[in-house]
Amino acid sequence: MKKLINAPEDVVVDALQGIEAAHPDLRVDHAHKVIYRGDSPRNGKVGIISGGGSGHEPLHGGFVGLGMLDAACAGEVFTSPVPDQMLAATKLVDGGAGVLHVVKNYTGDVMNFEMAAELAAAETGTQVVSVVTDDDVAVQDSTWTAGRRGVGVTVLLEKIAGAAAEQGRSLEQVADVARTVNANGRSMGLALTSCTVPAAGKPTFELGDDEYELGVGIHGEPGRERRKLATAKEYASLLVEPIIADLPYAKGDAVVCFVNGLGGTPLIELYVLYNEVAKILDKHGVQVARSLVGSYITSLDMAGASVTLLRVDDELMSLWDAPVRTPALRWGI
Amino acid sequence: MKKLINAPEDVVVDALQGIEAAHPDLRVDHAHKVIYRGDSPRNGKVGIISGGGSGHEPLHGGFVGLGMLDAACAGEVFTSPVPDQMLAATKLVDGGAGVLHVVKNYTGDVMNFEMAAELAAAETGTQVVSVVTDDDVAVQDSTWTAGRRGVGVTVLLEKIAGAAAEQGRSLEQVADVARTVNANGRSMGLALTSCTVPAAGKPTFELGDDEYELGVGIHGEPGRERRKLATAKEYASLLVEPIIADLPYAKGDAVVCFVNGLGGTPLIELYVLYNEVAKILDKHGVQVARSLVGSYITSLDMAGASVTLLRVDDELMSLWDAPVRTPALRWGI
Numbered sequence: 001m002k003k004l005i006n007a008p009e010d011v012v013v014d015a016l017q018g019i020e021a022a023h024p025d026l027r028v029d030h031a032h033k034v035i036y037r038g039d040s041p042r043n044g045k046v047g048i049i050s051g052g053g054s055g056h057e058p059l060h061g062g063f064v065g066l067g068m069l070d071a072a073c074a075g076e077v078f079t080s081p082v083p084d085q086m087l088a089a090t091k092l093v094d095g096g097a098g099v100l101h102v103v104k105n106y107t108g109d110v111m112n113f114e115m116a117a118e119l120a121a122a123e124t125g126t127q128v129v130s131v132v133t134d135d136d137v138a139v140q141d142s143t144w145t146a147g148r149r150g151v152g153v154t155v156l157l158e159k160i161a162g163a164a165a166e167q168g169r170s171l172e173q174v175a176d177v178a179r180t181v182n183a184n185g186r187s188m189g190l191a192l193t194s195c196t197v198p199a200a201g202k203p204t205f206e207l208g209d210d211e212y213e214l215g216v217g218i219h220g221e222p223g224r225e226r227r228k229l230a231t232a233k234e235y236a237s238l239l240v241e242p243i244i245a246d247l248p249y250a251k252g253d254a255v256v257c258f259v260n261g262l263g264g265t266p267l268i269e270l271y272v273l274y275n276e277v278a279k280i281l282d283k284h285g286v287q288v289a290r291s292l293v294g295s296y297i298t299s300l301d302m303a304g305a306s307v308t309l310l311r312v313d314d315e316l317m318s319l320w321d322a323p324v325r326t327p328a329l330r331w332g333i
Numbered sequence: 334m335k336k337l338i339n340a341p342e343d344v345v346v347d348a349l350q351g352i353e354a355a356h357p358d359l360r361v362d363h364a365h366k367v368i369y370r371g372d373s374p375r376n377g378k379v380g381i382i383s384g385g386g387s388g389h390e391p392l393h394g395g396f397v398g399l400g401m402l403d404a405a406c407a408g409e410v411f412t413s414p415v416p417d418q419m420l421a422a423t424k425l426v427d428g429g430a431g432v433l434h435v436v437k438n439y440t441g442d443v444m445n446f447e448m449a450a451e452l453a454a455a456e457t458g459t460q461v462v463s464v465v466t467d468d469d470v471a472v473q474d475s476t477w478t479a480g481r482r483g484v485g486v487t488v489l490l491e492k493i494a495g496a497a498a499e500q501g502r503s504l505e506q507v508a509d510v511a512r513t514v515n516a517n518g519r520s521m522g523l524a525l526t527s528c529t530v531p532a533a534g535k536p537t538f539e540l541g542d543d544e545y546e547l548g549v550g551i552h553g554e555p556g557r558e559r560r561k562l563a564t565a566k567e568y569a570s571l572l573v574e575p576i577i578a579d580l581p582y583a584k585g586d587a588v589v590c591f592v593n594g595l596g597g598t599p600l601i602e603l604y605v606l607y608n609e610v611a612k613i614l615d616k617h618g619v620q621v622a623r624s625l626v627g628s629y630i631t632s633l634d635m636a637g638a639s640v641t642l643l644r645v646d647d648e649l650m651s652l653w654d655a656p657v658r659t660p661a662l663r664w665g666i
Contacts, residue, residue, distance in 0.1 A: 002525040002545070004602040004638055006564045011605060014565070018604030021611040022592075022624040057600040192335040212335070231339045232347070259355075263599035266634050267390040269337040271351030272344060278354040291355040293660075295628075298599050303634070305337055327626070331663050 001201045003301070008198035012054045012074055019061055023327050026064055032088035033081065035061040036071035040093045046165040046174045047071070047093030050102035050158060051086060052109050053078040055197070056218060059155060059297040062328030068162035069102075069326070077197055077300070078219045080108030086116030090126055098127035098171030100178065102158055104150030105134040129171055131178040133157060135187045135308065137246045138215025138223045149217050152260050152308030153185035155296045156320075159329060163322035177319065181310060186243045189306030190223070190235060191216035193264060195299045214238055218262070218299045232269075236276030239307045244284055249309060251285030256292065256320060258308040263298035265305055270294065273305055281309075289317055296328060334534045336634070341531035345387045345407055352394055356660050359397055365421035366414065368394040369404035373426045379498040379507045380404070380426030383435035383491060384419060385442050386411040388530070389551055392488060392630040395661030401495035402435075402659070410530055410633070411552045413441030419449030423459055431460035431504030433511065435491055437483030438467040462504055464511040466490060468520045468641065470579045471548025471556045482550050485593050485641030486518035488629045489653075492662060496655035510652065514643060519576045522639030523556070523568060524549035526597060528632045547571055551595070551632045565602075569609030572640045577617055582642060584618030589625065589653060591641040596631035598638055603627065606638055614642075622650055629661060 005011050012033065019035060020028040027038050034051075041047060050060040051073025060072035070093035075081035090099045099120070103113045110132060117128040133150030142149055161178040169177075191213040194203035204220035207213060212230075215223025227238075249255065259274040261267070274293050281288055289312055297306070312320065323332030338344050345366065352368060353361040360371050367384075374380060383393040384406025393405035403426035408414035423432045432453070436446045443465060450461040466483030475482055494511040502510070524546040527536035537553035540546060545568075548556025560571075582588065592607040594600070607626050614621060622645055630639070645653065656665030 002542075002562065002636060004525070004565050004568060004598060004606045006566055006605065006609075011601065014608050015601050015604040018606070018608035018611070018626075021621075022590075022604065022607050022626050055601060057604070062600070192337070209335075229335065232337050233339055235337060257355075264597045264634065264636070265337060266596035266631050267395070267628070268344065268348050268388060268633070271348040271355065271390070272339065273337045273351070274355050275347050275351035276339075278351070288354075293351075293355050295600070300601070301597065301599050301636070303335055303597070325664075331658075332666065333664070 001196060003198060005198055011198050012076055016074060029088060032085045033074045034071050034085060034089045034092065035064050036089065036092050037064060040070055041095035043095045044097055045095045045168065046097045046171050047095055047099040048102060048162055048165055049086065049089040049093060049099060051081045052104050053080060055300045056297050058328035063158050063326045065326035066333065067166050067322060067324035068158050068329065077199065080112050083112045083115040083119060086113055087119045090116060090120045090128060091124060094126045100161060100171060100174055101128055101130040102154065102178065103130055103132045104154050105132050105147055106144045107146065127171060129175040131175055131182065133182050135182060135185045137186050137242050138188050142217055143221045144217065144219060151218055152187040152258055152297055152306050153182055153310065156185060156256060156258060156310050157181040159324060160316055160319045163319040184311040185308060186246050187306055187308040188239045188243055189216055189262065189304060190214050190239065191262065191302050191304035193303040195220050195302035216304065218297065220299060220302065232272045233276045236273055236280055240277055240280045243307060243309055249286050249311060253311050254287045254289040256290045256310040256312055257281065257288045258292040260297055260306045260308065261295035262302040262304040263295060264301040264303035270305060277307055290320055334529060336531060338531055344531050345409055349407060362421060365418045366407045367404050367418060367422045367425060368397050369422065369425050370397060373403055374428035376428045377430055378428045378501065379430045379504050380428055380432040381435060381495055381498055382419065382422045382426055382432060384414045385437055386413060388633045389630050391661035396491050396659045398659035399666065400499050400655060400657035401491050401662065410532065413445050416445045416448035416452060419446055420452045423449060423453045423461060424457060427459050433494060433504060433507050434461055434463040435487065435511065436463055436465045437487050438465050438480055439477045440479065460504060462508040464508055464515065466515050468515060468518045470519050470575050471521050475550060476554045477550060477552060484551055485520040485591055485630055485639050486515055486643065489518060489589060489591060489643050490514040492657060493649055493652045496652040517644040518641060519579050520639055520641040521572045521576055522549050522595065522637060523547050523572065524595065524635050524637035526636040528553050528635035549637065551630060553632060553635065565605045566609045569606055569613055573610055573613045576640060576642050582619050582644060586644050587620045587622040589623045589643040589645055590614065590621045591625040593630055593639045593641065594628035595635040595637040596628060597634040597636035600627065603638060610640055623653055
C-alpha cells in the first residue's frame with residue numbers, strides 16, 4: 001500500500017496532530033478527535049459543527065475557522081464519529097445561541113448526530129438543530145443510505161451557513177439558510193479508480209483498466225453504472241445533465257459551480273473538466289455566478305471528480321462572498 | 334490512460350480555457366498560452382512573470398493575481414514555453430517599472446527565458462531581471478539541469494516577491510528579495526508512483542509495488558535512490574535531514590514549512606507527513622513561523638510529496654503575510 005502514513009490504525013490520530021501543528025488558529029481535542037476554533041465558544045454566536053468519517057479531507061476539519069465551522073468531529077476512515085464526539089464538539093462551541101449540526105445523509109452519521117443532539121439537550125440544555133445534506137442525484141438509496149447521499153453541497157452549505165452565523169443570526173435563521181442551500185444544490189461524481197482504505201490495504205472495489213464508475217459515492221459505494229472510458233466532454237455531460245434535469249435548473253438561474261477532485265486527480269484535469277461543465281451550463285442558459293475548482297470533498301486517493309451546482313440568489317451569494325478563514329477555504333480576511 | 338481529458342494534445346488548451354472560465358479576474362492570451370491579471374499592466378508596478386511546462390498546477394497559472402504573479406506562460410506538458418510566450422507575457426505586464434522573470438532551473442526554461450529577455454530589451458526596451466530558483470537538494474546535476482533543480486521554493490518566492498512588487502519597490506529591490514528567498518530555501522521530494530504524461534499514455538518510469546523514489550524531480554526524473562516502502566516518520570526524516578544539513582538551518586531559525594503533494598496524494602496523507610516534519614524541526618530547534626500544506630507544485634498524477642523550508646526574518650515574514658488574491662493562494666483580501 002503506497003501511502004504517506006505510519007500504521008493504518010494511526011492515520012486519523014497522526015493527521016489530527018498534523019492539522020493542529022500546521023494551523024495555530026485551531027485546537028484539537030485529541031481524546032474526542034474534535035478540531036475546533038481556538039476562540040471557541042463565541043458568546044452569542046450560533047455554533048456550527050459537522051463531522052463524519054475521515055478520508056474526505058479537507059472536509060470537515062479543513063473548514064473550521066472564522067465564517068465557517070466552529071468544530072468538526074473526525075471518525076475513523078469512512079466511519080461515522082460516535083455520539084460522544086459530537087456531544088463534546090457541541091459543548092465546546094456552545095456560545096448560548098444554540099448549535100447547528102450539519103450532517104451528511106449516511107445512516108451511521110444521521111443516527112449518531114441525533115443521539116448527540118439528545119444528549120446535549122439532556123446534559124446542558126443546549127438547543128440543537130440538525131440539517132441533513134442529501135444532494136447526490138446518482139442513486140436514490142444506496143448501500144450506505146436511505147435516500148440520497150450527502151456530498152459536495154455540504155462544502156457550500158458549511159460556508160454559507162457559517163457566514164450567516166457570523167452575522168449573528170438566530171439558530172432558526174441559520175438552519176433556514178442551511179436548508180435553503182441543500183434544497184437548491186445537486187451533485188454527481190465519477191471514479192476512474194478505487195480508493196484504498198488504509199486498514200484494508202487493498203482497493204475497495206475493482207475497476208477494469210478501461211472502465212469508470214458513474215455516480216460513485218465518496219466511500220467508493222456503487223453508483224449508476226460502469227462504463228467504458230470516455231472524454232472529459234462526455235464525463236461532463238453525464239454528470240451535469242442529470243443534475244440540471246433533477247432540480248431542475250432553468251435558463252437564467254445563477255449558480256455556484258463547484259468542480260471537485262476526489263483526492264487522486266490533479267488540478268489540471270479539474271480545469272479541463274470545468275471547461276466542459278461551463279460549456280454545458282452556457283448551452284442551458286444557466287449563469288455561473290461563482291466557481292470553485294479543487295479537491296474539497298475527497299475519497300482518500302480515488303481518482304475522479306464530482307460536480308455540484310448550487311442555485312443562488314443575492315442573499316446566498318452575499319453569504320458566499322463573506323469573509324472566511326479556514327485552512328482550506330479563505331478569502332476576505 | 335485514466336484521466337479527465339479530451340485528446341492528449343488538447344490538455345493544455347482545454348485547461349487554459351477552464352482557468353479563464355472559472356476565474357473572472359484573470360485573462361488568457363490563447364495564442365501565446367499566457368494567463369495574466371485582468372488589470373494588467375499596473376502602471377509603475379514591477380511586473381512579475383513566470384512559466385514553465387504544464388503539469389505542475391496550480392504552479393504557475395494558479396498564482397496569477399494581486400500580490401503574486403502578473404502573468405504565467407504555460408508550455409506543453411513538462412516542456413518549456415518558447416521565448417515568444419515569455420515575450421508576450423513581458424509586454425502584457427510591463428507597467429514601466431521593469432519586469433522580473435522567475436525561472437525554475439531547467440535547461441530549456443533558462444535558455445528560453447534568457448532569449449525572451451533579450452527580445453524584450455531589443456523590441457520595447459523593457460528592463461528585465463531574471464531570478465533562477467534551484468532549491469532541490471536531492472541531486473547536484475540531473476537529466477534536466479545543470480546544477481540543482483528549481484522546485485517548491487518557486488511557490489514561496491512568487492508569493493514573497495509578488496508582495497514586494499505590490500508595495501511599489503523597484504525592480505532591483507524586488508529581484509533582491511527574490512534572490513534572498515532562493516538563497517534561504519531548500520527542498521526535497523519523493524515519489525510513491527510515477528506520473529503519466531498524456532501524450533505518452535503510460536507511466537514515465539516503473540517503480541515496484543514495494544518501492545519509492547527518494548529525491549525525485551517534478552518531471553519524474555531520477556532522484557538519489559530507490560528504496561523499500563517505509564513509514565511517514567522515515568520519509569520525513571529522509572527528506573528533512575538533508576534539507577537541514579544543506580543550508581544549514583540552525584537552532585533558533587524561523588522557517589516557512591511547506592509540505593507539498595505531487596498531484597495524486599490526498600491531503601490526509603500530507604497532514605500525517607507534516608506532523609512528522611514538525612517533530613523533526615522541533616528536535617533541531619527550528620521554529621515553524623508559518624506553514625503551507627497542500628498540492629501547489631505537482632507532477633501530474635504522481636503520488637508523493639516534497640518538503641520545502643524557507644528561513645525567514647521579519648521582513649520576509651511580513652511579505653509572506655501580505656494580502657494575496659490568486660486562484661490557489663489567497664488571504665487578506
